[in-house]
Amino acid sequence: MPAIPSHAGVVIIGGGIVGCSVAYHLAKRGCGDVLLLERKRLTCGTTWHAAGLVGQLRATQNLTRLAQYTTQLYEGLERETGQATGFRQVGSIAVAASEARFEELKRGASMARCFGLEVQVLSPGAARERWPLLSTDGLVGAVFLPKDGQTNPVDTTQALARGARRGGVRIVEDVRVTGIRSDRGRVTGVATDSGEVRADVVVNCAGMWAREVAGWANASVPLHAAEHFYIVTQPIRELASGLPILRDADACSYFKEDAGKLLVGWFEPRAKPWGERGIPESFAFDQLPADLGHIEPLIAQAMHRVPVLESAGVQVFFNGPESFTPDDRYLLGEVPELRGLYVAAGFNSIGIQSAGGAGKVLADWIVDGHPPFDLWDVDIRRCVPFQRNKRYLRDRTVETLGLLYAMHWPFRQPETARGVRKSALHDRLAAAGACFGEVAGFERANWFAAAGTEPRYEYRYGRQNWFEHSAAEHRAVREDVALFDQSSFAKFVLKGADAAAVLGRICANEVDVPIGKVVYTQWLNERGGIEADLTVTRESEDAYLIVTSCATQVRDFNWLCRSVPDTARAVAVDVSSGYAVLGLMGPRSRELLATLSDADLSTAGFPFATSQIIDLGYARVRASRITYVGELGYELYIPTEFAPSVYDEIVAAGPTFGLRLAGYHALNSLRMEKAYRHWGHDISDEDTPLEAGLHFAIAWKKAGGFVGREALERQREAGLRRRLVAVALGRTDRMLYHNEPIWRNGELVGRISSAMFGHTVGAPLGLGYLANGGAPVTPEWIAAGHYEVEVADERIPARVSLQPFYDPASERVKQ
Ligand SMILES: Cc1cc2nc3c(=O)[nH]c(=O)nc-3n(C[C@H](O)[C@H](O)[C@H](O)COP(=O)(O)OP(=O)(O)OC[C@H]3O[C@@H](n4cnc5c(N)ncnc54)[C@H](O)[C@@H]3O)c2cc1C
Numbered sequence: 001m002p003a004i005p006s007h008a009g010v011v012i013i014g015g016g017i018v019g020c021s022v023a024y025h026l027a028k029r030g031c032g033d034v035l036l037l038e039r040k041r042l043t044c045g046t047t048w049h050a051a052g053l054v055g056q057l058r059a060t061q062n063l064t065r066l067a068q069y070t071t072q073l074y075e076g077l078e079r080e081t082g083q084a085t086g087f088r089q090v091g092s093i094a095v096a097a098s099e100a101r102f103e104e105l106k107r108g109a110s111m112a113r114c115f116g117l118e119v120q121v122l123s124p125g126a127a128r129e130r131w132p133l134l135s136t137d138g139l140v141g142a143v144f145l146p147k148d149g150q151t152n153p154v155d156t157t158q159a160l161a162r163g164a165r166r167g168g169v170r171i172v173e174d175v176r177v178t179g180i181r182s183d184r185g186r187v188t189g190v191a192t193d194s195g196e197v198r199a200d201v202v203v204n205c206a207g208m209w210a211r212e213v214a215g216w217a218n219a220s221v222p223l224h225a226a227e228h229f230y231i232v233t234q235p236i237r238e239l240a241s242g243l244p245i246l247r248d249a250d251a252c253s254y255f256k257e258d259a260g261k262l263l264v265g266w267f268e269p270r271a272k273p274w275g276e277r278g279i280p281e282s283f284a285f286d287q288l289p290a291d292l293g294h295i296e297p298l299i300a301q302a303m304h305r306v307p308v309l310e311s312a313g314v315q316v317f318f319n320g321p322e323s324f325t326p327d328d329r330y331l332l333g334e335v336p337e338l339r340g341l342y343v344a345a346g347f348n349s350i351g352i353q354s355a356g357g358a359g360k361v362l363a364d365w366i367v368d369g370h371p372p373f374d375l376w377d378v379d380i381r382r383c384v385p386f387q388r389n390k391r392y393l394r395d396r397t398v399e400t401l402g403l404l405y406a407m408h409w410p411f412r413q414p415e416t417a418r419g420v421r422k423s424a425l426h427d428r429l430a431a432a433g434a435c436f437g438e439v440a441g442f443e444r445a446n447w448f449a450a451a452g453t454e455p456r457y458e459y460r461y462g463r464q465n466w467f468e469h470s471a472a473e474h475r476a477v478r479e480d481v482a483l484f485d486q487s488s489f490a491k492f493v494l495k496g497a498d499a500a501a502v503l504g505r506i507c508a509n510e511v512d513v514p515i516g517k518v519v520y521t522q523w524l525n526e527r528g529g530i531e532a533d534l535t536v537t538r539e540s541e542d543a544y545l546i547v548t549s550c551a552t553q554v555r556d557f558n559w560l561c562r563s564v565p566d567t568a569r570a571v572a573v574d575v576s577s578g579y580a581v582l583g584l585m586g587p588r589s590r591e592l593l594a595t596l597s598d599a600d601l602s603t604a605g606f607p608f609a610t611s612q613i614i615d616l617g618y619a620r621v622r623a624s625r626i627t628y629v630g631e632l633g634y635e636l637y638i639p640t641e642f643a644p645s646v647y648d649e650i651v652a653a654g655p656t657f658g659l660r661l662a663g664y665h666a667l668n669s670l671r672m673e674k675a676y677r678h679w680g681h682d683i684s685d686e687d688t689p690l691e692a693g694l695h696f697a698i699a700w701k702k703a704g705g706f707v708g709r710e711a712l713e714r715q716r717e718a719g720l721r722r723r724l725v726a727v728a729l730g731r732t733d734r735m736l737y738h739n740e741p742i743w744r745n746g747e748l749v750g751r752i753s754s755a756m757f758g759h760t761v762g763a764p765l766g767l768g769y770l771a772n773g774g775a776p777v778t779p780e781w782i783a784a785g786h787y788e789v790e791v792a793d794e795r796i797p798a799r800v801s802l803q804p805f806y807d808p809a810s811e812r813v814k815q
Pocket of ligand 1: 013014015016017018019037038039040041042043044045046047048049050051052053054175176177178205206207208209213228229230265319320321322344345346347348349350351352353354
């Protein structure tokens, strides 16, 4: 049995490329007291058989930053460690066989520019010049990324391991971790088949075993393995050496030249989940049985694009397992269930190209106690507990592998494992024509199909089939009244004699307010970054209702719980499932509500930003005068079992007032006109309220201060280097989604962080941060610029404003 130490600062479970990268980067940060335990041999899980493609362009800025860093790291790793990696910067070409795919690629190219990636848009002929065996039949265009590359995954892992060892990391093979030890909510070590190891931090890099490993600590790491296929041909005489990686997503195929042969792999639309009954303990350097029936149609598609394959012999049919997550993004960070337990797993077939960046930021996270920049896209806290359900994961995995190469349509919804979390009003909304979208498993009405039309998405980059339906919902909110089911909101109660004091420290705004006051506030970290964006309602002297978004339920509750000192007399409870929420919004909402309630709804009796428990029909509900759409309106918090009857009362009273049901697409359009920020897009843990223009929600002088105040004070003195603005595109035939570059006087100054068409303003709208090359961003500098937004490689004039385009003084809200 290998000897292992009885204590280490950090124990890493798993010696694939990810575990070795975390070890390497911890060593780089000077954290040498690291023990990496591998149950068999390094790389024996998934890493050894990866195809080794190293691309840089990902769906979002920060994921692209991470992949970009990986490429830079691998480029120099051999020089640094003396261990060959096989890394070659051959570039990559992605081809498009439809106009829509070409638009997707060009939008990606525009986004790449924001991040300083070199990218060229090519004609089919120019693509063929770079890849002479390519058939251009049916091709519309292509993009070329010259700095993409390929690497040998085993050698690259060994190089990372060597670098880690040099930095003092101990790597021990043939030791299986069998349990995670903890005490009072903190990890204390691991059990292994070679004895116990005490540790302050444990990092779960166990690849497709990571769900099971996390389960030992009752933590949720939702991933599932699927079979993944490629072939390697016999040597092909005509094949030039050093060809770029070729991707033909429309044919689900990728092609890599290696030593005179072609490796051809696929991301087919319907994948084969694997390991439903658990991953065999004996698995090491294993392959799964070849399934020729499954890959035959895929081979035919590949042959169409690269006809030389028709005559090439096949040397290897490869089938190996890889882990996939419900949203195709990997899982990174400290798990909410146990302090000190981190995870880096679920790499959805891009673990080689992600390992460098993921290892670096996780090491920073562990050493510094917080992520180095906004990592919400991959943060484990976006996952909700039910998602570790095995049947859910298996069913979703059928779809997720193929989504890698499917069209990344705006608003695309998953098709598998749906209908998991439903509002109490779901069936009523469905009967009324709702088309649902999913967030964290919650089914939410995105739009309502008019009578005679199907509530079904028809995706495209231009206006989609729901555009006019949603526009009508939008108008109802601006002109009459509409009803939103917002039951997916997360709701917490903080109760106890110290609740006001505890919450006062967390909130940047003043929350020691009269009972019945609703406060919009941010929770900040010590750096002044926005950890959460929510409302707090004082329910009584010692109780607060905290309302936040569905997507951040786990994260925000975790932040709250961790912010309550052990000695404080305050307890936090997640009451999300206990309340349905209806948003009754629009200038006629007061009139309508008055027919159902005898409460004093006048401006004086029930002013903006206050909350009361009122009679409504036969029920008692909490009505809060607050809005995310910029009109007079009420959020109604209804004990769940009363929701159907309250809903029925409102809908029955509705026709007189022009009431319409409205969905989240309309909500998004309305909030965009008011430039209401959305956490996760427009604001994150690396943006401060000053940069985000949320000065009005900072209580600078409140007694006791608040977390993050000192950082904000420093920033206020130094001046703002970036600022969030509202953007309106000068053309209505192009849509903004997010990540489009913003140009000022011909210079790249920012990108769109979120966007939607504004039906009242009559333009595609977005929000985005502008930077002035490190100099202060002043209102004068903003006003003096001439702006363009780049959409799919084309620059379009745009207006930019620090104020919302709709009702900047919020007069309509406060009436
Ligand atoms: C066919 C195929 C082709 C691919 N091609 C590419 C590509 O071209 N580019 C790309 O970026 N990615 C590619 N991938 C994906 C890539 O291989 C993976 O994402 C990556 O290898 C995951 O690395 P990992 O370290 O997370 O997992 P693994 O390599 O599986 O490492 C996990 C390790 O943990 C160990 N372990 C598990 N449980 C324990 C325990 N209890 N105690 C101790 N050790 C434990 C395992 O033995 C294993 O070695 C491909 C995958 C497949 C299947």
